[in-house]
Amino acid sequence: xxxxxxxxxxxxxxxxxxxxxxxxxxxxxxxxxxxxxxxxxxxxxxxxxxxxxxxxxxxxxxxxxxxxxxxxxxxxxx
Amino acid sequence: xxxxxxxxxxxxxxxxxxxxxxxxxxxxxxxxxxxxxxxxxxxxxxxxxxxxxxxxxxxxxxxxxxxxxxxxxxxxxxxxxxxxxxxxxxxxxxxxxxxxxxxxxxxxxxxxxxxxxxxxxxxxxxxxxxxxxxxxxxxxxxxxxxxxxxxxxxxxxxxxxxxxxxxxxxxxxxxxxxxxxxxxxxxxxxxxxxxxxxxxxxxxxxxxxxxxxxxxxxxxxxxxxxxxxxx
Numbered sequence: 001x002x003x004x005x006x007x008x009x010x011x012x013x014x015x016x017x018x019x020x021x022x023x024x025x026x027x028x029x030x031x032x033x034x035x036x037x038x039x040x041x042x043x044x045x046x047x048x049x050x051x052x053x054x055x056x057x058x059x060x061x062x063x064x065x066x067x068x069x070x071x072x073x074x075x076x077x078x
Numbered sequence: 079x080x081x082x083x084x085x086x087x088x089x090x091x092x093x094x095x096x097x098x099x100x101x102x103x104x105x106x107x108x109x110x111x112x113x114x115x116x117x118x119x120x121x122x123x124x125x126x127x128x129x130x131x132x133x134x135x136x137x138x139x140x141x142x143x144x145x146x147x148x149x150x151x152x153x154x155x156x157x158x159x160x161x162x163x164x165x166x167x168x169x170x171x172x173x174x175x176x177x178x179x180x181x182x183x184x185x186x187x188x189x190x191x192x193x194x195x196x197x198x199x200x201x202x203x204x205x206x207x208x209x210x211x212x213x214x215x216x217x218x219x220x221x222x223x224x225x226x227x228x229x230x231x232x233x234x235x236x237x238x239x240x241x242x243x244x245x246x247x248x249x250x251x252x253x254x255x256x257x258x259x260x261x262x263x264x265x266x267x268x269x270x271x272x273x274x275x276x277x278x279x280x281x282x283x284x285x286x287x288x289x290x291x292x293x294x295x296x297x298x299x300x301x302x303x304x305x306x307x308x309x
Contacts, residue, residue: 006110006111006112006113006114006115006116007113007114007115007117007181008115009114009115009116009117009118009181010115010116012116012117012120012177012178012180012181013115013116013117013119013120015177016117016119016120016123016124016174016177016178017101017104017120017123019170019173019174019177020123020127020170020174023166023169023170023173024166024170027166027287031287031290031291031294034294034298035294035297038294038297038298038301039297041301042297042300042301042304045301045304045305045308046304048308049304049307049308052308
């Protein structure tokens with residue numbers, strides 16, 4: 001460092017402040033991306049959850065085809 | 079998904095505005111130091127980010143204790159959020175310090191007690207995040223995590239006091255200085271005002287980021303619960 005007047009350290013000063021703003025920006029972007037990804041996941045899972053809970057058309061039990069099955073004593077044989 | 083609270087939005091704007099103000103003070107208000115020149119101004123945000131790092135780890139300690147006492151999963155989210163933010167700010171402080179050290183100490187890095195302890199502290203908290211990744215059961219993960227941050231907190235006071243206990247070249251700006259230290263300086267009134275403003279502004283940014291990170295954790299928790307229910 002020179003004996004008279006402050007040292008010329010402008011480049012280091014600028015580099016230091018670039019570092020802080022770049023790292024903070026990266027972190028904030030990472031937070032935003034993670035939030036977006038989780039929101040999409042949540043929406044997808046909620047759709048799956050709703051579909052799972054919904055009864056199938058015509059009731060829970062599928063109808064059995066009985067037209068070719070002989071009926072004896074009122075009971076169908078499948 | 080819950081809409082962002084109004085207070086949080088106000089906090090976002092206030093943080094951005096105050097960060098601009100603090101940066102303006104560093105660039106235009108604080109005087110240039112007589113020997114080191116402009117690089118001395120790195121000190122304002124270097125100290126403020128290191129302060130936020132240590133504050134974050136202290137909050138994670140409190141949240142870890144609260145989790146073990148209550149078993150409330152919200153405390154686990156606070157631990158995780160605070161550790162993550164603390165690591166980011168401590169990393170900034172380390173890199174800024176290294177940039178300052180190059181013209182002042184004539185080296186980017188030296189295994190000085192402060193630099194060594196801060197590296198160990200950062201690695202301890204990085205290991206916490208890895209530990210979490212390795213445990214699937216949420217309750218077990220929270221319990222292990224809480225115990226880990228309580229034990230890992232030992233590194234925080236060790237780092238803080240390292241420049242006051244050991245012989246070191248790292249300057250102690252507040253509370254006297256070791257004669258071995260290189261890069262010490264006496265603060266003028268304007269320097270002190272800029273320094274204190276930076277501390278307050280970064281503390282506010284920490285609160286803002288912590289709130290956002292906790293909200294993200296809550297969302298992740300909701301997704302995880304739903305996945306477990308559907309599997």
